[in-house]
Amino acid sequence: MTCTSGSKEFIDKSRRDFLKKAGAGVTTFTLASGVTLMAYPQAQKRPLDEPVSAKNRWGLLIDVNKCTPECDACVTACASENGWKQGGDPRVDAQWIRKLTVKNPKSGYESSFPVMxxxxxxxxxxxxxxxxxSFKRLDGIVLVDKHTCIGxxxxxxxxxxxxxxxxxxPLTDQRPWAPRGKGTVESCTLCVHRVDRGDEPACVEKCATDGNGALMFGDLNDPDSEISIRVATYATKQIRADLGLNPGVRYENL
Amino acid sequence: MARITYTTLKNRAGFFDLMIIFNLVIVAAGMGAVWYVEHYGHIVTGMGNKIVWGLPHVFAIFLIIAASGALNVASISSVFSKPEYKPYARLSGLLALSLLAGGLAVLVLDLGRPDRLLIAMTTYNFKSIFAWNIYLYTGFMAIVIVYLWAMMARNMDKYSKPMGFIAFAWRLILTTGTGSIFGFIVAREAFNSAVMAPLFIASSFVYGLAFTIVVLNLVARARQRELMPDILIEKFRGLLITFTVAVIFLTIILHITNLYASGRQDVEWFMLASGNIYSQVFWIGQIAIGTLAPLALLIIPRKTDKRRTLLLPSLLLLFGGLAQIYALLIGGQAYPLDLFPGMEISSSFQDGEVASYIPTLPEILLGISGISIAMLISGIVMRLMPFLPKGESA
Incomplete structure (x- = not known):
């Protein structure tokens, strides 16, 4: 697939998605408001012609107990979605997400979970x-503008x-929705291209189908979202919470 | 004091030409290295996703620190009204400019996208210490140029004192900014410390003066005439000792602070006692060769009446400076990030592992070319404009 044809496919798909969702919006408007909540996936919080807003704070909740050491469905899904290669040289090859093994040296207890x-x-x-x-969108997604990154x-x-x-x-065959180029820095985009069209990040989707359903995506600002309810109900942790950075990625049973 | 007359650098015995050719060859090799890295990507360097700043940054930071310190001789003459330093004030300003240019050239040429320099100079994030430094560096250049103009233009000398004050204040802020590039980073235990700013200021005095002495020695060879009177050699000797002791003091504070905090003892063990390359560079490079040896040469009284030369101690101090930045910068990155304090971590992305780094030839060439760029600028300007005092008794 060439870059040009890929872009066209991407644009066409966005256009179709937009029309589909615009249509869906009208339908739900004529129905009861309760139906709206059922009809939309977690990420669909704004029409595509509206700017990103601070009303949302997209985040992930990772249930460490559900995540098994041998499973790397999330990593494979991310690599395939965003076009970075797995199993390369860790010194120089990109890894947007990796499975981290954490061992308590005193008790020997080990756990394995994704970090991005x-x-x-x-x-x-x-x-x-x-x-x-390097910038943070109003909805909390941290990204790199590939046009102004000087490396x-x-x-x-x-x-x-x-x-x-x-x-x-130098790279070839980049995904049109995940711009990457020699001499610049990159990291997990929380699959912003998917989130913007109302889908979940690839890792979350794949964990649900091929993994153990350990990953949950949603709006931490919406008190009625599943992720917010879970974060409010169970003890969750942020990595290096002591640094005061308030990450949008939370871990349960860590 | 008698009026000082200045002169251009006359080329005697071809030494100057030799130096220019030598530095041109190094710069050409450095630019070749830049082309090579830009063509193939940073994969041809020893850097990676863990050691992201390698040898070029060591040279760049070293030169930038040295640049602010090189202005010291001018500052002492203008700000602290010591006329005996005045003959060397112009050279001091010139060295400050050329060392900064050399350091910045290396910094820019090691970017992933050096072609986007215009973006770096026009698009700012004002919360970034790096962005502050871009203003500090360009401001420093502008101020030193005006300062030099005030010193050199006819009837403008009355402005040299206020300009000297501004330049002195600016250089202190500049080195504080350079130190803070490291000091403000909470993720990096090895150098996340407020003492980085004063440590870099003290280091700048050492590197800058050492560079000035080396250049004065080279110029004396080119002119076949001694430049520094004995009294000045004695003063420079005293300053080198004082500044070097200040660097030792602040280095001890940096490590003691970390050693006292139980959470940071591991990183201190790594940097100082693990026997790895970084602790060796620290103890052998920075402390033994780069600090104790030159201090001994500077302090121990000479048995013969032979004129004391500061060249060897200065060269050793410069070597020690490079070792200091290398151990701190590369060692600080090689030490694994502590995502889960107290736990052992591992992953496919080198988590929990000490990152390895072996600099490659292009990095070495680019780094050294920074020094050569500085020497070329200084040499050519001295050849064309009157930056040097006429003779020893000037």
Missing amino acids: CQHCENPPCVDVCPTGA CRYCMIACPYNARSFIHE
Whole structure:
């Protein structure tokens, strides 16, 4: 698939999705409001012609107890969705998401779960970026503007989660919805292209079908969302919560 | 004091030409290295997703710190009204400019996208310490140029003192900014410390003065005439000792602070006692060769009446400076990020592992070319404009 044909497919699909959802919006308007909640997936909170707003705070909840060490469905899904290769050289190849094994040296207890960009409320990568290429959308998704990233890598020094990768060599066959290029920095986008069209991130979707349903995506600002209810009901943790960054990725049973 | 007369650098015995050719060759090799890395990507360097700033950054930071310190001789003459330093004030300003240019060139040429320099200069995130530094560097250049103009233009000398004050204040802020690039990063335990700013300021005095002494020695060779009177050698000697002791003091504070906090003892063990390359670079490179040896050469009284030379101690101090930045910057990145304090972590992305780094030839060439860029600028400007005092007794 060439880049051009890919872009066209992408645009056509977006157009179809827009028309589909616009139509769905009219339908639900004429029905009862309760139906709306049932009809839309978690991410559908705004029409595509409206700007992103701070009303939403997209986040992930990862249930560590459900995640098994041998399963890497989320990693494979992310690599395939966003076009980065798995199993390459960890020194120089990108990894937007990886399975982390954490072992308590005293008890020997081990757990395994995915770690990706934590989409912090106060992201250090955004603070330090000289050109503002690292930025946080109003809905909490932290991204890199590939047009203004100069490849200084200061964000990689500042990120406490090892979440970012630098592209060390020329790339071909990038996905049209996941721009990547030599000499720039990248990380998990929370599948922003999917979220914007009302879908869940690829890792969450794949974990539900091929994995153990350990990942949940949703709006942390919406008190009625499943993720918010779960975060309010059960004890969850953020990695390095002591740093005060308030990540949008939470872990349950950690 | 008698009026000081200045002169251009005359080329005697071809030494100057030799130096220019030597530095041109190094710069050409450095630019070749840049082309090579830009063509193939940073995969041809030793850097990776963990050691993201390698040898070029070590040289760049070293040169930028040295640049602010090189202005010190001018500052002492203008701000602290010490006329004996005045003959070297112009050279001091020139070195400050050229070292900064060399450091910035390396920094920019090691970017993933150096072709986007215009974006870096026009699109700012004002919360970024890096962005502040872009203003600090360009501001420093502008201020030092005006300062030099005030020193060199006819009847403008009355402005040299206020400009000297502004330049001195600016250089302190600049080095604070450079230190804060590291000091403000909470994720990196090795260098997340407020002491980084004063440590870099003290280091700048050492590197800057050492560079000035090396250049004065080279110029004296080119002119076949001694430039520094004995009294100045004694003063420079005293300053080198004082500044080097200040660097040791602040280095001890940096490590003691971490050693006292139980959560940071592991990183200190890694940096100081693990026997890895970074602790070796620290103890052998920075402390033994780069601090104790030059201090001994500077302090121990000489048995013969031979004129004391500061060249060897200065070269050793510069070597120690590079070792200091290398151990701190590369070692600080090699030490794994602590995602789960107290736990052992592992992954396919080198989590929990000490990252390895072996610099490749292009990185070495680019780094060294930063010094050569600075030397070329200084040499050519000295050849064309009157930056040097006429003689030893000037």
